[in-house]
Amino acid sequence: MQRIVVLAGGIGGARFLRGLKSAAPEADITVIGNTGDDIHLFGLKVCPDLDTVMYTLGGGIHEEQGWGRADETFAVKEELAAYGVGPEWFGLGDRDFATHIVRTQMTAAGYPLSAVTEALCRRWQPGVRLLPMSDDRVETHVLVDDPDGEGRKAVHFQEYWVRLRASVPAHAVVPVGAEEAKPAPGVLEAIAGADVVLFPPSNPVVSVGTILAVPGVREAVEAAAAPVVGLSPIVGDAPVRGMADKVLAAVGVEATAAAVAGHYGAGLLDGWLVDTVDAGCVDRVEAAGIRCRAVPLMMTDLPATARMAAEALRLAEEVRA
Numbered sequence: 001m002q003r004i005v006v007l008a009g010g011i012g013g014a015r016f017l018r019g020l021k022s023a024a025p026e027a028d029i030t031v032i033g034n035t036g037d038d039i040h041l042f043g044l045k046v047c048p049d050l051d052t053v054m055y056t057l058g059g060g061i062h063e064e065q066g067w068g069r070a071d072e073t074f075a076v077k078e079e080l081a082a083y084g085v086g087p088e089w090f091g092l093g094d095r096d097f098a099t100h101i102v103r104t105q106m107t108a109a110g111y112p113l114s115a116v117t118e119a120l121c122r123r124w125q126p127g128v129r130l131l132p133m134s135d136d137r138v139e140t141h142v143l144v145d146d147p148d149g150e151g152r153k154a155v156h157f158q159e160y161w162v163r164l165r166a167s168v169p170a171h172a173v174v175p176v177g178a179e180e181a182k183p184a185p186g187v188l189e190a191i192a193g194a195d196v197v198l199f200p201p202s203n204p205v206v207s208v209g210t211i212l213a214v215p216g217v218r219e220a221v222e223a224a225a226a227p228v229v230g231l232s233p234i235v236g237d238a239p240v241r242g243m244a245d246k247v248l249a250a251v252g253v254e255a256t257a258a259a260v261a262g263h264y265g266a267g268l269l270d271g272w273l274v275d276t277v278d279a280g281c282v283d284r285v286e287a288a289g290i291r292c293r294a295v296p297l298m299m300t301d302l303p304a305t306a307r308m309a310a311e312a313l314r315l316a317e318e319v320r321a
């Protein structure tokens, strides 16, 4: 059975995984999820990217939004607001709250996040093994021009993304706690034992980049016997969704498919898929030592996404040969 390891962020990663499952229904898929987006609110631990993968593959996601639960209601949020308790800019729904209550209760009882995630997945049956990148707390902060005053300040990634809509200049992205974090149980073993490692079209800085920032993970991917293939989240010099261009600028990387490949580098990537509109950069990526193909990369529906995943697996076979 083919063992596939995927380093995934939130919405882009989750939708790609749905296509991958369809393209490789027999494969044994391990997902290493980003937890740098995690936030503690109302005394609860919220893990947006793990939940987005779990709900998307488990059939509970709000399809149009891409995050949160389908058929959601917001009574708890409204009641909290009536007490003047915020933040009001982060939309936690009633059904979603239950997930965070269970997670927080298990965490308080001493279970590591990896065990909690496994327990939550027992309900959702995502059809993949979902591992947090680490059981240790890592929180991505973004250094921005202070939106409410002079100078600069560091804000939590969710405040930058959701409250500020990435509209203020970002100067640095810091995965606080990453340096001291250890990979969660099973992470390094999964990478070492993989037949293929995939980087979905997730944010290269705050999603895949944060996973790679956990000491040992980047080294394991570099050392992996398996081919490592990524799919560009940038199509035609703009992110397909989200605001990846803003955080790429913060780390000094151009928002182009070729520049993102260069940012990962040939030490990490063996293969890179760009969209057909970016076919002009294939030679440049190959000159940098990364096998590159141009194929349609818009995840418009499940068949289109499954074709992208199949192309990634095909490229992996090609670089292996």
Ligand SMILES: O=c1nc2n(C[C@H](O)[C@H](O)[C@H](O)CO)c3cc(O)ccc3cc-2c(=O)[nH]1
Binding pocket: 009, 010, 011, 037, 046, 047, 048, 049, 051, 052, 067, 068, 089, 090, 091, 092, 096, 158, 161, 162
């Ligand atoms: O744009 C938003 N994204 C929301 N997201 C998505 C999230 O902020 C980001 O898209 C990811 O962290 C980026 O990967 C949520 C995700 C959850 O799991 C739970 C609650 C939210 C709430 C919001 C929200 O209010 N607005």
